[in-house]
Amino acid sequence: MIKPKVTIFSGYGLNCEEETKAAFEFAGAEAHIRHINDIIATPSVLKESQVLAFPGGFSYGDDTGSGKAYGNRVKEHLSEELDAFLQRDTLAIGICNGFQILTSAGLLPGALIANDSARFICRWVDLKVEGHSPWLRGIESLSLPIAHGEGKYYADQKTLAQLKKDDAVALRYERGPMSEHFDLPGNPNGALENIAGVTAYDGRVLGLMPHPERAIRFTQLPQWTCEKERYLRDGAPVPEEGPGIALFRNAVDYFA
Amino acid sequence: MTRRITVAAKVEDARALGYLRTLRDIFPGSKIRSVAVAQAYTVDAKLTAKEIDTFARRLTNPLIDEYSTSRVIAPKKYTFVIEIGFHPGVTDNVAKTARQMLEDALGKKLKKDEDVYTSFFVFLDGVSRSDAEAMARELHNPLIERASIYDAKQAKRGLPIVVPQVHLHERVAVDAVSLDVSDDELVRIGKEGVANPDGTRRGPLALSLNAMKTIQSHYRKLKRLPTDIELESLAQTWSEHCKHSIFADPIDEVKEGIYKRYIKGATQKIRKSKGKRDFCLSVFTDNAGGIAFDGEYIVTHKVETHNSPSALDPFGGAITGIVGVNRDALGFGLGAKPIANVYGYCVGDPHKDVPVYRDAAKKQPLLPSRRILEGVIRGVNAGGNQSGIPTPLGFVATDPRYRGKPLVFAGTVGFLPRKSAGRVLHKKKARAGDYIVVAGGRVGLDGIHGATFSSEALASGSPATAVQIGDPITQKKMSDAVVREARDRALYTSITDNGAGGISCSIAEMAKECGGALVNLEKVPLKYPGLSPWQIWISESQERMTFAVPKKHWKELKKLFDRHDVEACVVGEFTASGKCVVKYKGKTIMDMHMEFLHDGRPVEHQKTRKPVYTNIEPPKSIRNVPLEKSLLALLSRSNIGSISFISQQYDHEVQGTSVTKPLQGRGRVNADAGVIQPLPHSKKGVVLSHGFFPWYSDIDTYAMAAASIDAAVRSAVCAGASLEHLAVLDNFCWSSSNTPERLYELKESAKAVYDTAVAYGTPYISGKDSMFNDFRGFDAKGKKIHIAAPPTLLISAIGVIDDVSRAVTIDFKAEGDRIYLIGETHDELGASEYFALLSEKAKKTYVGTGVPRTHTKKNLLAYRALEHAIQKGCIASALSVGRGGLAVALSKSAIGGQLGALLDLSQLPGNASSDDAILFSESQGRVLVSVRAGMEAEFEKAMKGAKCTRIGTVKGSELSLIAGSSTLKIPLGTLTAAYRASFKDW
Incomplete structure (x- = not known):
């Protein structure tokens, strides 16, 4: 099996690159963290990669709007290279701040704006999968953590219509098992039509607010001590893995 | 244009x-x-x-x-x-x-x-x-x-355009300061600072008359006058903030001082008795304390306070506090990566506005407690979230005596390999000939006199320039460059953070490693022109680290910093001259012997006096409130109720290390311990917890300190920690520490610090003190007031566990589980939250006298047994009984699990005689556990020898309990609503 090469962007306050790398490696990929300035200096690294990841974080402190400054930097210096990368049969993912960066850079439709609560929120959400993104193949629904202040998805009518036409809505928040367990609303931030993730390039580029890389192990779940007791009482084995690993496996399998 | x-x-x-x-x-x-x-x-x-x-x-x-x-x-x-x-x-x-x-x-x-x-x-x-x-x-x-x-x-x-450019009219000059003046003038210089030519003063040096006289005679011997920068430098290095003189100097019969005898002394004794099982690697000597994680990694911890700045600018004070303590991790050994933040906010009642002023004319109001709390919450939110460091644990405590100065605790856990590039990473040594390199932010007037300011009470003369605002992104860029690349390429020989006192402290500190330093101050990059040399030297502008860089590595390091967009420059050279020399544009402006700088401070002999306490018991008549009502009232008090609005706005999932969460169970109840897993491929975990009971200081600071340690240790064990691999940190926040009474209380608490930690075998690895949490100002009527924070000791525990999948949370898990109480319940309602509640209702102060005592021998036996039971897999939930007593603990586990319980508390061991004491006494050493049905025998076997009482069963959807002659039945919904009431609309 071929080990796909993953380039994970870093620098200027991105901060989820290490756990994103661990998730890709756990799924069987070869992942490298690279500072955006190094990529700008040597863009050829993109030619050698099959997967690009824009991880979560707080690039430029969200100053002037989340993802804006980093998105501009990407657009300013790497437009052509990213275009060439996406011309090939490759994958890209933007997680949380990475999603905000990709929308700012114009690689994904729509925008992310301040949560309805006007406050940063960290909790787990339930997601329903739609569309046909290879990142989400075989997954119907899953629960993942979110952690953001500006995660409310917004698109104007035209963009929304185009999204639907392209089958490009990938994830929607729903009131599923996690929200039920903790008695929390399904939609955490007021996102338009409960949209949590969208795609472009026929599903190959996925942007999502939730963090699959923080849901790799069973003991990362927020209610695992409760679930564990249930498994023990049922005499069932306690699971080892979390739901997020599926996305990274899908990426690896895409190149198999 | x-x-x-x-x-x-x-x-x-x-x-x-x-x-x-x-x-x-x-x-x-x-x-x-x-x-x-x-x-x-x-x-x-x-x-x-x-x-x-x-x-x-x-x-x-x-x-x-x-x-x-x-x-x-x-x-x-x-x-x-x-x-x-x-x-x-x-x-x-x-x-x-x-x-x-x-x-x-x-x-x-x-x-x-x-x-x-x-x-x-x-x-x-x-x-x-x-x-x-x-x-x-x-x-x-x-x-x-x-x-x-x-x-x-x-x-x-049209709205006018404002350009807030800095225009400094200060003379960029170095002045010699005459100390051949009267004692009164020496006192004034010490208190208000060096006089400017126009008669204004430069701000507090916080040097006593004794210290000023020592400096005077030193310079008489040298036959010259000190320069302003020399005087400022001494003030920084000798400050209470940096030298901890109250802990260092003799006190009564304790000649070696409190720190050496009781804190360091405890650690030495524990390490010795542990022998080969000693896990301490670097304690007290570095920016943080470091213990072994496993054969390959070290985990560090440090907790700081940022009280005075947070009183003036809560947001700026708190963000600077958290980002500053992150640098203590970065500055540990050759650099640790920050992997978790913890916080604690002690404030006045945020639901009540009590106006107080810094000046008699009432022109300078203190911010209301609500805004202070909101501001510090936002500050740590911005600092922690933007830096990508998870926040698994924190607390809020309120008391009217935190109205003058809030206490803002911020801590950071760090993680680093034990070895890299052939170097042992917890050791560092600058060498003569190494460049002095400062990297990170630029220097402005921010935070000038921060170190000396925090060694004083807050008053109207407190400098506004002491306020600063952290910049987490500038620091994150530097942190990435250091812990991901520079450290493991061995590009520097030593590193330390710039906190209090700025480079005056960091360079002087590192110069001890090699014996001297020569600084060219004009090389320091400035935010704007016009700073005097002394200002550049002591400015606390944030996000800066100081490095010792071998000359041959400078080019490579500079290139690396450039790639990361981090500003760095050479400002001098480490030497072996025995002197700290500072030049400005070629002219020597400071020339000081290292010995005098670091050890010249005069020793002050401190005397203590036992205070007289006049605490009274609440009369029977006001204890007649229905117990149900009191329980619900306790749950909705800000010292006990939910702070989920904070937990939810602090990212605790980033880095993918979270194991047990700050909010536990279906009902999302705040826990007093949290577990993280630092490495994705190893099941080993780190347990963090805290303990604090400042209210007990009203009766007995020994009991206060003992309970704080006991609670931190107990909460850690409940979450799955082992006493074999558990360390603690001490943060003393005192007030009026120049009075013999407060010093007596300090000494008493220090004895408890020693006794309790030695009994549990939990060494201190790092600590900090803040001794003047006083406010002197005016009330709404313009009357002079003094608000002194209650003597507060925060104990933070950090432990290492082998398998995170055995971690335990506080919520009941399933119907039919058996509920046990470990420990004894005594008539110990003194200074309890219950008495505070009764006092408030009666508008009188009834502290009581029966303060909870910590019985370490009995507790140790119980904790070891509990540890064993957890490893056996018997325990479905465990919660240390704390503020509010057993009734509150039962409510928390029930709310957490959204499961009721059927309980009989009539047969509890201990001397609790009244029904309200059974429910609300805060006796230490107690743990509430639930055990999976069918595992009772195994659990009871594990607990053999320890006091452990079966008190009921998890069942239904109400808390139903018998306590003496009282019966309580409260639906879960009512309990949950009460628990969430205190900060409902925040």
């Missing part, structure tokens, strides 16, 4: 709605109809209209924003507009980012004197001028920000 760009939302703006909600809450009498906001970027640079437009486009997402380069974008209807911007010189992070975007977009750097500034406009509709003025006061902090109010008519004529 100066141009202003404004950017405003085209779509519904949650932030504007947030303002509307807040303002409506705070000003229910106003007729405010709507709020709109616009962000302004003022560009003070020679740019063409086209360049300005290019920049404006970069600042705008056309899908959601609109911009204008000619006018301030305003809503159609408003009555008043408030513009809020920073004062000159205050850190403006958004402007810094905007400037980078501008330079990136135009492909050129701005010139000297050119810059970008930000401000924001808040448009209010339906408000009167007096409303607008009141709202402006709510929306800004005059110490750091300006607010201008315009009515709609004025605004339409």
Whole structure:
């Protein structure tokens, strides 16, 4: 099996690159963290990669709007290279701040704006999968953590219509098992039509607010001590893995 | 030419709605109809209209924003507009980012004197001028920000453009300071600072007369006058903040001082008795304490306070506090990666406004406790979230005596390999000949006299320049460069952080490693011109680390920092001259023997005196409140109730290490311990917990300290920690520490610190003290007041566990599980939350006398047994019984699991005689556990020898209990609502 090469962007306050790398490696990929300035200096690294990841974080402190400054930097210096990368049969993912960066850079439709609560929120959400993104193949629904202040998805009518036409809505928040367990609303931030993730390039580029890389192990779940007791009482084995690993496996399998 | 760009939302703006909600809450009498906001970027640079437009486009997402380069974008209807911007010189992070975007977009750097500034406009509709003025006061902090109010008519004529450029008129000079003056003048210099030529003073040196005389005679011997920078430097290095003189100096019969005998002494004794099982690697000597994680890694911990700055600017104080303690991890050994933050906020009652003033004329009000709490919460939110460091644990404690000065605790856990590139990473040594390199932020007037200021009580003369605002992104860039690359390429030989005292302390500290330093002060990069050399030397401008760099590695390190967009420069050289020499433009302005600088401070012999306590018991008549009512009232007090609104806004999942969460169970109850898994491929975990009972200080500080340690250790064990691999940290926050009574209390608490830790075998690895948490000012009537914080000891525990999948949470898990209480319940309601509640109702103070005592021998037996039971897998939930006693603990486990319980508390061991004592006594050493049905025998076997009582079963949807002659039945919904009441609308 071929080990796909993953380039994970870093620098200027991105901060989820290490756990994103661990998730890709756990799924069987070869992942490298690279500072955006190094990529700008040597863009050829993109030619050698099959997967690009824009991880979560707080690039430029969200100053002037989340993802804006980093998105501009990407657009300013790497437009052509990213275009060439996406011309090939490759994958890209933007997680949380990475999603905000990709929308700012114009690689994904729509925008992310301040949560309805006007406050940063960290909790787990339930997601329903739609569309046909290879990142989400075989997954119907899953629960993942979110952690953001500006995660409310917004698109104007035209963009929304185009999204639907392209089958490009990938994830929607729903009131599923996690929200039920903790008695929390399904939609955490007021996102338009409960949209949590969208795609472009026929599903190959996925942007999502939730963090699959923080849901790799069973003991990362927020209610695992409760679930564990249930498994023990049922005499069932306690699971080892979390739901997020599926996305990274899908990426690896895409190149198999 | 100066141009202003404004950017405003085209779509519904949650932030504007947030303002509307807040303002409506705070000003229910106003007729405010709507709020709109616009962000302004003022560009003070020679740019063409086209360049300005290019920049404006970069600042705008056309899908959601609109911009204008000619006018301030305003809503159609408003009555008043408030513009809020920073004062000159205050850190403006958004402007810094905007400037980078501008330079990136135009492909050129701005010139000297050119810059970008930000401000924001808040448009209010339906408000009167007096409303607008009141709202402006709510929306800004005059110490750091300006607010201008315009009515709609004025605004339409055009809003003036403000350029908050720093203009310093200070003379860039070095003055010699004559110490051949009267004792009175020496006292004044020590207290108010060196006099400027115009008669004003430069701000507190916090040097005693004794210290001033020592300096006087030192310079008489040298036959010259000290320069201002030398005097400032001594003040920094000798400050209570840096030298901890109260802990270091002799006190009564304790000749070696409290620190050596009781704190370091405890650690030495424990390490010795542990022998080969000793896990301490680096304690007390470094920026943080370090213990073994496993054969390959070290885990570090450090907890700091940032009290005085947070009183003045809560946001800035707290963000600087958290980002500052992150640097203590970075500055541990050769650099540790921060992997977790913890916090603790002690404030006055946030639900009640008690106006107090710094001056008699009542012109300088202290911010209300509500705003202090909101501000510090936001500060740690920004600092922690933006740095990508998870926050698994924290607490809020309230007491009227925190009204004058809040206590803001911020801690950081670090992680690093034991070895890399052939080096042992917890050791460092600058060498003579190494360059002194400072990297990170630039230097301004921020935080001047921070170290000396925090060694004093808060009063009207407290310097506003002591306030600073952290910049997490600048620091994150530096942190990435250091722990990901520079450290493991062995590009430097030593590193330390710049905190209190700035480079004056960091360089002097590192110079001890090799024996001297030579600094060329004009090489230090400045934010703006006009700083005097002494200011550059002691400025506490943030986000800076100091490195010792072998000359041959400098080029490589510089290149690395450039790639990461981190500013770094050589400011001097480490030497073996035995002196710390500072030059400015070639002229020697400081020339001091290392020995005098570090050890010249005169020793003060401290004497203590036992205070007289006159605490009274509440009369029987006021203890007749129905117990159900009291329990619900306790649950809704801010010392006990949910702080989920904080836990949820602090990212605890980043880095993917979270194992047990700050909010546990279906009912999301705040826990007193948290578990993280630092490495994705190893099941080993780190347990963090805390303990604090400042209220007990009213009766006995020995009991207070013992209980704090006991609670921290117990909460850690409940979460799955092992006493075999558990360490603690001490943070003393005292007040009026120059009085013999407070010193007596300090000594008593220190004895408990020793006794309790030695009994449990939990060594201290790091600590910090803040000794003057006093406020001297005026009340609403203009009467002089002194508010002294209660003697507070925060104990933080850190433990290492083998398998995170055995971690335990506090919530009941399933119907039918058996509930046990470990430990004894005594008549120990003294200084309890219950008595505080009764006192408040009666509008009197009934502290009581029966303070909870810690019985370490019995407890140790119980904790070891519990540890064993957890490893056996018997325990479904465990919660240490704390503030509010057993009834509150039962409620928390029930709310957490959203499961009821059937309980009989009539047969509890211990001497609790009354029903309210059974329910609310805060006896230490107790743990509430639930055991999976069918595992009772195994659990009871494991607990053999320890006091452990079966008290009931998890069942139904109400808490149903018998306590003596009382019966309580409270539905879960009622309990849950009460628990969530205290900060419901926050």
